[in-house]
Amino acid sequence: DKRFDVNMDGTVTLKRPLTLHEAYEVFSVHAWDANGKKHTIESPLDHPPSAFSRSLAGLKRAKRGWVIPPFHVPENSRGPFPMKLVQIRSAFAKETEMVYSITGEGADQDPKGIFTVERLSGNLFVTQPLDREKKASYRASIAESPMEILINVIDQNDNKPVFTQYPFNGHVHEATGKGTCIFMTVTATDADDPETYNGIVNYAIVSQEPPFPKSNMFDINILSGTIRVREPDMDREQWPRYTLLIVAADMEGKGSSTTGTAVITITDSNDNPPQFEQTSLSVSVPENKVGAVVAKLTVSDGDEVGSPAWSTKYRIISGDKGGFFNVSTGPSQLEGIITTVKPLDFEKTKQYVLSVIVENDDPCINYFPTSTATVTVNVEYVKEPPKVKVISKPKDSTVDTELVTYTATDDSLFIFLQP
Structure with missing residues (x-):
């Protein structure tokens, strides 16, 4: 369309007066990138433009006029200032003398004085460097017309990413498998335009301390900043904490x-089953005592002290069919205490062979043989005090009168006659 001209900055201007016969008109603008690829955009003129002509009676509005497309100004320009941006020209500037003035943001409204226009030439100037992060666009208009001037501030990469925390803290179970768990996210913000590469942040892990068992135990999503396990075989007992040095770049x-840091605490999984320190012992317990302490079985456990993977519980799995014994966890949580809950009888059972197992409150993550202790309980005979039976003889009984008959089973029975 020979009625329009396109400048190198993308500004579209009129080469000659334009009359719109409809409410709008659409024209296409083509651009080619460095690789030769063609890009096309359709831009509508959706309002009939207006024009001004000067007569002896002063400024008058005409039915035809100019089009002022949005234009772009890079932020942080070094000037010199005032710096010319564009020349605003009426379609009838050749026919009559025009007077130009602007109103709106950056002109006579806050922030005031950023843009000025020469009355007769229509040259629009910016008086100072612009900052897109403070204000990304300005809307002004020709004072004599409702025609709007839109000034967009082009972003420059003048802000670097900033991490939202320092450090970031996360937790992950030592038994977590490869790539199966996103357990934390690091984030950084950039004040530049998020629609351009200036404001889009990428993440990368620079280093890992300690570098064991491998130097790349974790990976990070380059765009989202999510962190997950990359390599298995974490061992809390050897390496309970990792520190990642992370770089965020636009x-x-x-x-x-x-740069920022992510501190990862490895939480305990039950990968160390409890073990009896003594797997076989023999004890003696007196008969007839309830609540007697039979044995104290100590164990060891390599998991985190105080955790469910470390605390223990016990069971008697054989040797106590009559239910004479009980085993409970001692105050240290690493001790099983066996006591009697029924009186033992030497005459009935002289020996018990108990099998006791130990387990954690949390199940083990892998199969491990259960530790078992064998406790041989020998029942001690306790000699009972002699039994005394007092028999009263009736007054009218004769010498040969039979009072009562006893059959002795042991020598602990004494009989006293009472007259």
Whole structure:
């Protein structure tokens, strides 16, 4: 369309007066990138433009006029200032002398004085460097017309990413498998335009301490900052904590950057089953005593002290059919205490062979043989005090009168006659 001209910055201007016969008109603008690829955009003129002409009676609005497309100004320009941005021209500037003025943001409204226009030439100037992060666009208009001027501030990569925390803290179970768990996220913000590479942040892990059992135990999503386990075989007992040095950079990871840390605490999984320190012992217990302490079985456990993977519980699995014994966890949580709950009888059973197992409150993550202790309980005979039976003889009984008959089973029975 020979009525329009396109400048190198993408600004579209009129080459000659334009009359719109409809409410809008659409034209296409083509651009080619460095690789020769063609890009096309359709831009509508959706309002009939207006024009001004000067007569002896002063400024008058005409039915035809100009089109002022949005234009773009890079932020952080070094000037010199005032710096010319564009020339605003009426379609009838050749026919009559025009007077120009602007109103709106950056002109006569806050922030005031950023843009000025020469009355007769229509040259629009910016008086100072612009900051997109403070204000990304300005809307002004020709004072004599409702025609709007939109000034967009082009982003420069003048802000580097900033981490939202320092450090980031996360936790992960030592038994977590490869790539199965996203357990924490690091985030960084960038004040630049999020729609451009200037404001899009990429993440990368720079180092890991300690570097064991492998130097790349974790990986990070380059765009989201989520961290997950990359390699299995974490061992809390050897390496309870990792510190990752993370870099966040804009411009697809090639621009401005900053560093932060992620501290990862490895939480305990039950990968160390409890073990009896003595797996076989023989004890003696007196008969007829209830609540007697039979044995104290100590164990060891390599998991985190105080955790369910470390605390223990016990069971008698054989040798106590009559239910004479009980085993409970001692105050130290690493001790099983066997006591009698029924009186033992030497005459009935002289020996018990108990099998006792120990387990954790949390089940083990893998199969491990259960530790078992064998306790041989020998029942001690306790000689009972002699039994005394007092028999009263009736007054009218004769010498040969039979009072009562006893059959002796042991020598602990004494009989006394009472007249």
